[in-house]
Amino acid sequence: MQRPSVRAAAITSLVLSALAYAGELRPVTDLAKKGAWRIAKSSQVKGTVASWAAKPPKTKPAPPAKGLEASVTFSGGKGVHAFLIEPAGPAAPISHKVLRVSVWVKGSGTGHGLAARFADAKGRSRQVEIGRLAEEAWKRHIVPVPSSWAQPLTLTALAIDDRGAPGPAKIAVRLARLEVEVDPRAGVGKPAKRPTGFERWEPSIRRFEEQDRKSPPPTGEIVFVGSSSIRGWNTKKYFPDLKTIQRGFGGSQVADSVHFAERIVLKYRPRIVVLYAGDNDIAAGKTPQRVLADFRAFVKKVHDALPRTRIVYVAIKPSIARWKLVEKMRAANRLIADYTKSDMRLRFVDIDTPMIGPDDRPRKELFVKDGLHLSHEGYVLWSRLVRKHLDAKSGT
Numbered sequence: 001m002q003r004p005s006v007r008a009a010a011i012t013s014l015v016l017s018a019l020a021y022a023g024e025l026r027p028v029t030d031l032a033k034k035g036a037w038r039i040a041k042s043s044q045v046k047g048t049v050a051s052w053a054a055k056p057p058k059t060k061p062a063p064p065a066k067g068l069e070a071s072v073t074f075s076g077g078k079g080v081h082a083f084l085i086e087p088a089g090p091a092a093p094i095s096h097k098v099l100r101v102s103v104w105v106k107g108s109g110t111g112h113g114l115a116a117r118f119a120d121a122k123g124r125s126r127q128v129e130i131g132r133l134a135e136e137a138w139k140r141h142i143v144p145v146p147s148s149w150a151q152p153l154t155l156t157a158l159a160i161d162d163r164g165a166p167g168p169a170k171i172a173v174r175l176a177r178l179e180v181e182v183d184p185r186a187g188v189g190k191p192a193k194r195p196t197g198f199e200r201w202e203p204s205i206r207r208f209e210e211q212d213r214k215s216p217p218p219t220g221e222i223v224f225v226g227s228s229s230i231r232g233w234n235t236k237k238y239f240p241d242l243k244t245i246q247r248g249f250g251g252s253q254v255a256d257s258v259h260f261a262e263r264i265v266l267k268y269r270p271r272i273v274v275l276y277a278g279d280n281d282i283a284a285g286k287t288p289q290r291v292l293a294d295f296r297a298f299v300k301k302v303h304d305a306l307p308r309t310r311i312v313y314v315a316i317k318p319s320i321a322r323w324k325l326v327e328k329m330r331a332a333n334r335l336i337a338d339y340t341k342s343d344m345r346l347r348f349v350d351i352d353t354p355m356i357g358p359d360d361r362p363r364k365e366l367f368v369k370d371g372l373h374l375s376h377e378g379y380v381l382w383s384r385l386v387r388k389h390l391d392a393k394s395g396t
Helices: 004-020 197-214 254-259 279-283 288-305 323-340 376-387
Strands: 024-027 037-039 046-053 066-074 082-087 096-107 112-119 125-133 139-144 154-161 169-187 222-226 244-248 272-276 310-314 346-349
Touching: 037 046, 046 082, 066 082, 096 112, 096 125, 112 169, 125 139, 125 154, 154 169, 197 254, 254 288, 272 288, 279 288, 279 323, 288 310, 288 323, 310 376, 323 346
Parallel strands: 222 244, 222 272, 272 310, 310 346
Antiparallel strands: 024 169, 037 082, 046 066, 066 169, 082 154, 096 139, 096 169, 112 125, 112 154
């Protein structure tokens, strides 16, 4: 039998522990705001949702006087069916560690369930079972959140299901004061935003600069620059007799090569620059005219610093994955091809025509499984077409 002093110490420890983790209640969302909630497309059950408000009662403590009301019709049948409602706008992650979820409920269900769904910090769907809907009077439900969940959490939906009442039923549920109890000391903040614009390429550009510090590349040679088709082009393998510098960064657009030209092109003082970009531009919604304008900006930046350097533009490729965009890509190719005719220092390499098969579609053997990036056969073709522009007399 445990001694009284030991038992008292254990009880004291539990009380202190509970006090240490006492949290603060914070609203997650305004359930009463009109239009703030909608029926989710993934809802398996028909129903309606609307805000409601009543005259504040004089009783103490006062029950909720406004909130959200859902009317749901369950048809029964095998399995569990859920009526899902979700925030109408984007929900923000909860900035502190969530300990418990609290909500006031008044429902006419016969054992139907209510749950709150969240997305955790890893993007996984999580669900808190709040309770059964069998209360004719208001009842506050407070349920814990598993400590193992990766936080911050983002509320994604409220679910009403027929887990405990599988037969046909029509129920009405009122919800109010949806809150979370958080640990104010445990700020988890919003997930870090992914860099946007030119900033997102900084890690790639810095890796190139680090490579240059460890092993300085030659000057006066050939630089390959642009998007993933350049990154995947093993120029040392396909042009073993030439001195090349490969500076491709996947997902980039023409404007990105313009922005970083000083750091990944001009400092090598190349006699020739091979550029492949524009594919991602069109996929991102840019017009052919914008692609041309960005290419002209690239040409100007290079020739302002290196007026004798030749620029070889590899046409935007026709791919299986982006076939629906082929006409816009070809329009951009035509504009750039016409522009290159105005300057002897510019070259346009037509890779579109030889990449098309007898069925007037891209040749499958030239691509890897994703239908976008080149296979070995694809790079063999490109290398053959580009090589004629890389001879020793092509630049200075």
